[in-house]
Amino acid sequence: MKDKETVERFLRNAANAAAHTVLVFDVDAMNEAMKDILGTEGAVYCPRETEREKAVIVPEERFTDDYFNASICVEEVFGAIAETGSLICTSTGGRAVQANLLPSHHVALVSPEHIYPTLEDFFAACGDPPPTNITFITGPSRTADIELTLTIGVHGPERVSVIVC
Amino acid sequence: MSTHAVGIDFRSNAKKALGDASLRASMRHAAETFASKRTGAFASVPVEDWRDRASEIRLNVLDNLPDYLDRFTAAATRAGAVVHRAKDAAAARETVAYLLKDRRVDKVVKSKSMVTEEIHLNDHLEMRGIEVVETDLGEYIIQIAGEAPSHIIVPAIHKNRRQVGKVFSEKLGVEYTDDPVVLTSIARKILRKEFLSAQAGISGANFAVAESGSLVLFTNEGNGRMVTTLPPLHIAVLSIEKIIPKLSDLAALVRLLPRSATGQTLTSYLSIITGTRRPHERTGSKELHIVLVDNGRSQILAGECRDMLKCIRCSACLNVCPVYRTVGGHAYGSTYPGPMGIILTTLLDGMNRAHPLLDATTLCGACNQVCPVKVPLVRLLRILREQRVEAGFTSPWERTAMAAFGFAAKSPTLFTAGQRLWKTFLPVLGIMERSGTVGRLPKPAGKTFRRRMS
Numbered sequence A: 001m002k003d004k005e006t007v008e009r010f011l012r013n014a015a016n017a018a019a020h021t022v023l024v025f026d027v028d029a030m031n032e033a034m035k036d037i038l039g040t041e042g043a044v045y046c047p048r049e050t051e052r053e054k055a056v057i058v059p060e061e062r063f064t065d066d067y068f069n070a071s072i073c074v075e076e077v078f079g080a081i082a083e084t085g086s087l088i089c090t091s092t093g094g095r096a097v098q099a100n101l102l103p104s105h106h107v108a109l110v111s112p113e114h115i116y117p118t119l120e121d122f123f124a125a126c127g128d129p130p131p132t133n134i135t136f137i138t139g140p141s142r143t144a145d146i147e148l149t150l151t152i153g154v155h156g157p158e159r160v161s162v163i164v165c
Numbered sequence B: 001m002s003t004h005a006v007g008i009d010f011r012s013n014a015k016k017a018l019g020d021a022s023l024r025a026s027m028r029h030a031a032e033t034f035a036s037k038r039t040g041a042f043a044s045v046p047v048e049d050w051r052d053r054a055s056e057i058r059l060n061v062l063d064n065l066p067d068y069l070d071r072f073t074a075a076a077t078r079a080g081a082v083v084h085r086a087k088d089a090a091a092a093r094e095t096v097a098y099l100l101k102d103r104r105v106d107k108v109v110k111s112k113s114m115v116t117e118e119i120h121l122n123d124h125l126e127m128r129g130i131e132v133v134e135t136d137l138g139e140y141i142i143q144i145a146g147e148a149p150s151h152i153i154v155p156a157i158h159k160n161r162r163q164v165g166k167v168f169s170e171k172l173g174v175e176y177t178d179d180p181v182v183l184t185s186i187a188r189k190i191l192r193k194e195f196l197s198a199q200a201g202i203s204g205a206n207f208a209v210a211e212s213g214s215l216v217l218f219t220n221e222g223n224g225r226m227v228t229t230l231p232p233l234h235i236a237v238l239s240i241e242k243i244i245p246k247l248s249d250l251a252a253l254v255r256l257l258p259r260s261a262t263g264q265t266l267t268s269y270l271s272i273i274t275g276t277r278r279p280h281e282r283t284g285s286k287e288l289h290i291v292l293v294d295n296g297r298s299q300i301l302a303g304e305c306r307d308m309l310k311c312i313r314c315s316a317c318l319n320v321c322p323v324y325r326t327v328g329g330h331a332y333g334s335t336y337p338g339p340m341g342i343i344l345t346t347l348l349d350g351m352n353r354a355h356p357l358l359d360a361t362t363l364c365g366a367c368n369q370v371c372p373v374k375v376p377l378v379r380l381l382r383i384l385r386e387q388r389v390e391a392g393f394t395s396p397w398e399r400t401a402m403a404a405f406g407f408a409a410k411s412p413t414l415f416t417a418g419q420r421l422w423k424t425f426l427p428v429l430g431i432m433e434r435s436g437t438v439g440r441l442p443k444p445a446g447k448t449f450r451r452r453m454s
């Protein structure tokens, strides 16, 4: 599940859903991209549990372990679906499922091995019983409840950045 | 049965709607937007194969519903949920009210759910002293305006931005603005506080998976995720036909529901919730109660119109219906508007109340063409119209005329003679008959089709 075509399809569809996408091939390039994405303001939450999360450089004065009061959540997600351009987040391993919901900017690290080509591929692999919470995230929070005018960032993040590395 | 049974006054509701210029402008704008979005979403996908597959899944559910419900109950219970079966609206309301009262909850946050509208849950909870905060932006707008939804996906579709701005400034005391972005951020701030302090959340569900006991919710704003994971108590209220057999069946429906509803490949969020927070987990509800509402479904399942229960509430049939697009949702005087609404309301509320709604269709078939699960809407509308005639809700004139037509249509000679007679006598009939039946009939063509072709 790591062929180039699947990765590209995921990136294309995620971008179509208004996520900001980046493809990098090593940790240095990831942190280079991260610097731009994090900018200079706002408290950053990062669980620092997976290898990729531990490699993320967050300026110490901006780091927080309280996602309720963070502006940005950086985390490695469970996987992604190429067909829909969705991130897959789960409660597996005690992950806090709201950590990427409450802050206004979600930065997701996706490992190319965890990109499933289709919905079926993921559902076949998600286990029985499935984790307590599985959330597919496809772009930022949005509404069209007023005059069907698209407005980004209602209750969830108004920005979603995806780094495939 | 009397021909003057008290029913929904669709005719005068529609007349009022037709005179409301701002409503008509909102509906026109909505119709155009939905049409172009939906067309775009289905442009380069094998939609007919998808519809066949989805229809198959839904039919299988209806064939085995009692069995799937038992399986769902067992699986959800294993995962830590408590499943309640409510046979009618009153039982469902009481179950929810009891759960909240028992835990001394006096305020709940709620995400959009049509079945809770159907059973009038909010009114009941408010009556019992429990404050309900709707958190979907559209629902929030109509809740503070004191109105009912007029669309099953976009509840405040009948309002324009100036009207929303006015409601916000009057009810929330904020400075008037008609900028959707500013209005949205005002609601975000107010509702964020509610989410973080709520003791309980009430949600609906788009699907419930028999095999795993999971609830499936599609949302765009993120409020559904807040409601189902932040408060310690989550109550999900759903009607029994929302069942699907397996998680893998979801793929087919995920492809169709958002595309049919809003033209999106997928909504921003799709949540699959299986039971309560497990020992090593940090988030998720500690207590999950699932209320499965029958409220007439078992009876529909046993009847001629059972295919209505295939419906996945995507709203595509509303958006293409020439009647809905003209008069909007409130004219139907029911929880569910549009083609699916006419049928469901008649089945749920009975002919006595719903019979006038059966006029709110042109039987043009646009709904049949877009329905992602192939609900045979036109066939069901015809069945119900026949039942209406049999039950005596139409005038004796109409029944006699239908019988005469049925007889004459079998013979070309009689048919042609009938056409001539009809043209001559229609104006006379109109004067003699005062119930309005004749006035509703189309005017005969100057030259008949057969004569023009010959």
Ligand code: SF4
Pocket: B260, B310, B311, B312, B313, B314, B315, B316, B317, B318, B340, B367, B370, B371, B372, B373, B374, B375, B377
């Ligand atoms: S009847 Fe079909 S088109 Fe109408 S809301 Fe239901 S699923 Fe959608």
